[in-house]
Amino acid sequence: MKGNPQPAASSTPTSASTPPKILAIDYGRSRIGLALADTETRIAYPHDTLERINRNEDMRRLRELARDLSVRHIVVGLPLRLDGTPGEMAAEVEGFAARLRKQLGVPVDLVDERLTSWEAERILEEELGRRITHEETPKGRKKIAGDVLGKYSVDAVAAMVILREYLAREITPTSSGESDR
DSSP states (O other): OTTOOSOOOSSOHHHHHSOOEEEEEEEOSSEEEEEEEETTTOOEEEEEEEEOOOHHHHHHHHHHHHHHTTEEEEEEEEOBOTTSSBOTTHHHHHHHHHHHHHHHOSOEEEEEOTTHHHHHHHIIIIITOOOOEEEEOTTSOEEEETTTSSSSOHHHHHHHHHHHHHHHHHHHHHHHOOOOO
16 A cells, blocks of 8 residues: 555564574584574474575674574584584684674573484484485595485584583473583
8 A cells, every 4th residue: 555654664574473492503614504492481492504605704694594583592503522522623613603693692501412423323313314425535434415405404413412411401401400420
């Protein structure tokens, strides 16, 4: 209508109608796995995988995603070795988390991500029926072959595992009445 006094809403309609979300990130140099949980139901599910472009563009896309999905908290997987010491990418991930805090203005927690990729592959194979195969890269590292099959990538499912760990940690101490170990 021509005489409509109300201007069109500038924000996405979903941001007002959906509950706030917790976003989990499985940070990598070529891809970023994403998972979400509703702050009310606290059930984690894989969301998407972002192919890395560059630091500024990646941050812009994450800022847009956080705004569109009403993200109120972010959890980033911290790569630790099996013995608990920081892995080779730990400092890079900590810097990424600090940029997220500054640019998105929401709380960001780091969560131990040991064995999350292994768990993600197990979930994809056993629960979702995907066959995961590996091939060696020229540097001797394992690479997942044929990861484009199926709806979710290992990265997105790994982010879901990180988020499940975070949610379990957040619920357990208050529900059992015990303090941290």
